[in-house]
Amino acid sequence: MINVASALRISIRALRVNKMRSALTMLGIIIGVGAVIAMLAVGTGASEKIAQQISSIGSNLLMVLPGATTAGGVRMGAGTQSTLTLGDAESIQRECPAVSDVAPILSGIAQVVYGNLNWSTGITGTTPGMMAVRDWKLSAGRPFTEQDVKSATKVCLLGQTVVDNLFGGLDPVNQIVRIKKIPFTVVGVLESKGQTPTGQDQDDTIYVPVTTAQKKLFGTAFPGMIRLIMVKAKSTEDLTAAEKQITELLRQRHRIGQKQENDFTVRNLTQMMQAAEQSSKVMTLLLGAIASVSLVVGGIGIMNIMLVSVTERTREIGIRMAVGAKSWDIRMQFIIEAVTLSFIGGIIGIITGISASALLSMLAGWPTIISPLSILLAFCFAGMVGLSFGFYPAYKASLLNPIDALRYE
């Protein structure tokens, strides 16, 4: 039997005889591999960005919202009823073992004034637990304390966007800003977090103690009213347990009977975010799958050319058989030819794919990430395409009758 090195040499020579034809056949594979790599790079880049944004919101989060009001039979949706209190938040922290941190939230929009500049932004009344819940650090100053919450001190933390709009380059710590004309001392600045997956600027915010928000800024319909509670579970595994514990606790606290519906909703924020991440991964796969269709089309091109080549070289096959080439020798020659085409095409395709990704992120500004795995995947796929689409023509060649092949004109 012929050795592989000799078969490879024969194949390369055959490919070089028809340079233009070989190049055009390769083009199908080049485009296919390039497209797979570029599409996977775009998809991976997008899901990576989403994953980053998700981690900026904080991990293992649950959100407790008040229930829906019913006005004349029309249910108004979660959060329209006010049923949650600061006491609920405190007891969740105390009594649910799966919960690590709790942040009650009472928020509103208000105008903030510093010097001659003003800015309207979301004011969030909360507790120091918020920093842990949202994995948020300060870039300057100190957080407010439990003591600040207890005594409803007029202190605030500013988001970076607020700082930029009110202070320009100045250091805001220990300055006095006026929120709804009430003077607040800035004790710290929140580290910049950027946008949420839905495009909201997370840095456009001010944090104040929840009690201060209740008593001095927004007022409450009943004592201790808050809008929602954000809860951080101890771990991802604890999320479900925490959800159950909170539901049981709040049903008890709100005295809800066996057959009555909850007057609150517990939402698993992390699960929602993970779903978003999942869908972007599915998108990546979809893009890759569409691109691989072009790779398969490239494979059909290889098969087409190999069939032509077998017919053209029938006489050569006859000569080889006459001097003792076995079926496998002939088969191997043509398979190696097809695989060589797809491998060289694959290598050029990888270079094309990497350049295309770089061009996309440069011109369109899309984040692209080329993983070594996607390169390996595309390359192996190209090899497989060459192998499978080269097999039939090779098989056909090996079945020729030596006498007919020799006489072929």
Next chain:
Amino acid sequence: MSFIEVREISKVYRLGDISVNALSSVSVTIEKGEFASIMGPSGSGKSTFMNILGCLDIPSGGTYRLEGMDVGNLGRDELAAIRNKKIGFVFQGFNLLSRTSALENVELPLLYDGMPGGERRKRAIAALRSVGLEERADHHPNQLSGGQQQRVAIARALVNDAPIILADEPTGNLDTKTSAEIMELFTKLNVESNITVILVTHEAEIAAYSRRIIKFLDGRILSDERTDRL
């Protein structure tokens, strides 16, 4: 046990509804070291007979024993191995691979025998030397004359030390002078290396180089005569 033993072989081709008997009930034995010519008009079955001897084609009936082995029962790849090791072919149209040097053409049978490159080259050069074309080893077929191309083909037939050379009208495309050179080469190989040479021809002058003339007509052997060499 004869070297080549053909008994009652027949070959039937089917062309649609009509079946053509290319060979009917042909029996021949050829001993090692013979130099035989097969003659006959076109359509007499001589080429079909040659193809069967060369294991390129299989008979429809009868038995063909080569060195005592029944070739009729062998598969494709086993027949390929026999062609590789025992039979060297020389064709009218040379049948060399174009775009491939003379040396590589001669190496071809060794390539399919799995011989390593170095030894392959050595033996191919030796074979080219024996046909007097050593210095043309790097030439491609289109750079060689007809006679030279046929000598490359003979070198290819010799390279694997095959005991049989089958030549199908080897001088059909050559002028008289070159034809004589090629025939002298066959004679030399037959006498000096004891290679069995069987050639198909319709020219009496060519057949005259051999010591046995088998004449075919309508798929049967018409005559089988031993002659003295000129």
